[in-house]
Amino acid sequence: MTDTPPLPDFDLYGFTPYRLAVAAKHTSEQLARQYRDRFGISIPEWRVLVHLAHSGNTSVRDIEARVAMEKYEVSRAAKRLREAGLIERKENPEDRRLIILSLTADGQKMMAELLPMAKAHQAELEKRLGDAFKQLEAGLEALLNEAK
Amino acid sequence: MTDTPPLPDFDLYGFTPYRLAVAAKHTSEQLARQYRDRFGISIPEWRVLVHLAHSGNTSVRDIEARVAMEKYEVSRAAKRLREAGLIERKENPEDRRLIILSLTADGQKMMAELLPMAKAHQAELEKRLGDAFKQLEAGLEALLNEAK
DNA sequence: GCAATTTCGTAGCAGGTGCAATGACCTTGT
């Protein structure tokens, strides 16, 4: 047995990035599984759909900037959604590099079912956590604001 | 233009699982890039290393239970770390299904450099966020405790 | 004691991800 240089004490459970990752996974897992099983939708796809439901027609660049995704993620999510018939794309005649993404009727119908699920999930989280929810959100607000 | 069923109002920016995911990514990105560039270590690998540095010899099952990873993730992270010469494995003579993972001298040396980086990162985060940090942690505490 | 069940770790497979490069298009500067 060779002797071992002493290591600083470090506890992963107290490490904020780790805690955030676990919390993120935990809070999204249940809902994500629901819409995966029910609609075959992944998280990146869901983000794109939500953005389209909220903001109407937009380009890849637009989504990328607002939904914390890389542009290739958006592009591939959009491709899968197009193949599933949930969104459609047209060219923007004013700038033919841009594409315009929008929900199809099918996509709208699905979102009409999906969004209430998400709202219920959020409401339940708020209720379950009570005051701690407010603290969490205050902390997240500060953290997310400093990002930009 | 066909008419569109009205969609519930839903703002992704106010959705806590989304906010947590963005916050997690934001807080870990800078550090993760550092140890990736410097040591070629991914996040799953880092988690395994931290656990070994903190808890000494452990099995895959043990890590899996404590570090919020699936067992195949641990197994593959361990494989890569073994190939890199940072950890080693022995059989457990008392239960030959279990393996005992531990840091090699190289692994110890690397962690002696890596852990202070993580501590500094954490300290900086706490300092930057000030009071908001305390709120964030209070919220996370409640959220993470209810998980189990 | 020994078959049935459970636990532990690994690996095959299909599909997802990150990065860098590409092609199409627009803008700028001269």
Added chain:
DNA sequence: ACAAGGTCATTGCACCTGCTACGAAATTGC
């Protein structure tokens, strides 16, 4: 007007992940 440079979206590649099935070993129940 047109070359150089920038922006937009996509794709090829290598790698990583998630799932499931598997073999080896231990435990349980009869």
